């Protein structure tokens with residue numbers, strides 16, 4: 001189907017963009033990569049009167065690793081494509097979790113156009129990026145005519161495809177903090193076909209002490225409810241050396257915690273089982289990753 | 301050329317200019333004109349096919365500034381000034397079929413042909429970046445494109461054959 005008519009705006013600055021959003025409020029939608037919005041428009045599930053295209057706002061086309069008081073943070077501007085974040089070597093060196101998750105976001109063709117910030121703003125319960133932001137305890141920066149505010153991941157996604165961003169606000173940037181010290185991470189999924197939205201997806205992030213013990217372990221899950229689910233696995237895996245961690249216990253904890261729904265792709269029971277199996281798999285992957293990173297560091 | 305969607309009096313038109321397959325082309329269209337429809341209806345380039353119009357089938361894949369994108373998920377007006385390559389631009393400069401196109405013919409990588417333009421653009425761009433894929437990589441490269449006829453085996457074979465033909469062309473090329 002074809003979308004219904006709308007007035008098209010292409011501001012060149014953030015100030016102009018938020019002025020437009022302020023003027024048109026709920027009648028307007030931000031148009032970023034269009035990879036989620038245009039299907040909705042084509043199917044006439046949405047028919048906003050105004051679209052504010054942010055693709056040519058140069059100040060939003062940034063991806064960088066910045067130093068802050070607490071360490072490092074990867075900042076991704078609202079016009080930066082998934083593929084740019086995925087392939088940035090500095091981002092990958094600082095925070096491999098981003099590429100680990102991004103390669104599972106659709107296909108390269110979609111990632112050429114879709115933006116990481118747009119993925120966050122869209123807040124699909126099957127989307128990887130909101131779960132990555134939640135796993136890392138990151139935040140987004142939003143701007144309106146009235147000023148700027150920071151929204152922490154925990155307060156950001158409020159329901160399926162709903163966030164605490166107001167209609168007159170533009171998300172300008174996402175901040176993914178780099179976890180300090182020795183870490184390892186992995187992201188694993190089961191999808192009907194490579195590149196499809198996951199039936200279940202799990203990311204695990206571990207922090208390891210100098211004596212190879214797991215100091216902290218956390219999982220984030222997608223497609224397990226209306227919002228990303230984050231589970232602290234630290235106690236479950238135990239303070240064992242990282243190659244002896246009890247991922248079976250972590251899997252049991254996650255299985256008991258999640259409350260997935262049935263849908264056409266999978267039953268709730270199958271999804272819950274996947275959540276456990278994939279948590280253990282991602283946990284072992286994170287351990288391997290921590291070990292490889294340690295070896296790579298030793299070689300340097 | 302007449303536009304496919306009727307334009308109401310309130311809808312304002314945008315002059316959009318793209319360089320398509322090396323040739324500057326312009327048309328006045330409403331903002332809601334999809335890039336796929338702009339190519340097909342406004343410019344008459346019907347090689348780009350439209351299957352699902354929601355980003356899933358890949359038939360509408362074209363290159364914008366050298367990267368594959370779904371033309372059904374973009375408005376033409378967003379791309380004013382861009383360089384676009386469609387399947388019509390994938391043939392060799394001398395008018396002969398490209399290695400990718402010949403490989404699809406040789407290996408029976410198409411039956412009805414509806415999906416083929418999207419495969420040709422996708423595989424052309426993929427081989428530019430990955431000239432020597434394994435079979436698993438060839439399969440992975442086409443996961444974003446649907447084909448209802450072939451069962452994919454012959455499309456995977458076509459990707460591998462195209463890579464081989466391109467290697468041969470490079471070896472034969474003078475210099």
Ligand SMILES: Cc1cc2nc3c(=O)[nH]c(=O)nc-3n(C[C@H](O)[C@H](O)[C@H](O)COP(=O)(O)OP(=O)(O)OC[C@H]3O[C@@H](n4cnc5c(N)ncnc54)[C@H](O)[C@@H]3O)c2cc1C
Nearest residue numbers: 030032033034035036037106114115118121127128171355
């Ligand atoms: C076939 C297909 C498969 C896909 N598979 C996956 C997948 O497996 N995993 C996954 O995570 N995603 C998937 N996606 C979606 C893809 O990741 C999109 O890139 C993403 O969901 C939206 O990003 P976008 O830049 O295209 O945003 P758009 O589609 O332009 O916008 C999406 C929504 O966010 C709002 N928005 C965008 N940017 C801002 C901003 N800066 N401030 C405020 N609001 C904003 C828009 O108004 C709109 O409501 C898939 C898409 C397709 C077509």
Ligand code: FES
Nearest residue numbers: 351352353358372
């Ligand atoms: S028509 Fe564009 S992806 Fe199917």
Ligand code: FES
Nearest residue numbers: 411413447448449
């Ligand atoms: S050849 Fe018929 S859809 Fe692919």
